[in-house]
Amino acid sequence: MLLLAALLTVLVGLFHSIVGEIRLVRPLLARSDLPRLGHGPWYARALIRTAWHITTLTWLGIAAMLVVIHRTLFPDHAPLLWIISAVFAVSGLAALILSRARHPAWLAFLPIAGLTGWAAAGS
DSSP: OHHHHHHHHHHHHHHHHHHHIIIIIHHHHTOSOOOOTTTOHHHHHHHHHHHHHHHHHHHHHHHHHHHHHHHSOOTTOHHHHHHHHHHHHHHHHHHHHHTTTOSTHHHHHHHHHHHHHHHHHHO
């Protein structure tokens, strides 16, 4: 269960970075009316791109945590799994509700939440 959840998390991260960079970040950064944020337009561009890809890095870190939890005999990993499950459940519900099911993130986030929660309940 956890390895499948980790794999889904990695796939979501890769999709997020590649497709998001092409379809959202690049067109957004090409705009000439970005706020200066006190440092000039380069700073807003760097901040947007960094924030976008930090999300993916976070997901890859969570995927690594799932693999480590799966492979170790950590005595009580259920609280960590419940936290990860809750993060993906809230993210999935937000993507589902706020986009009116148009953004596909919920299709991966909710199964990740379910698989992680199932593993937590079984531990």
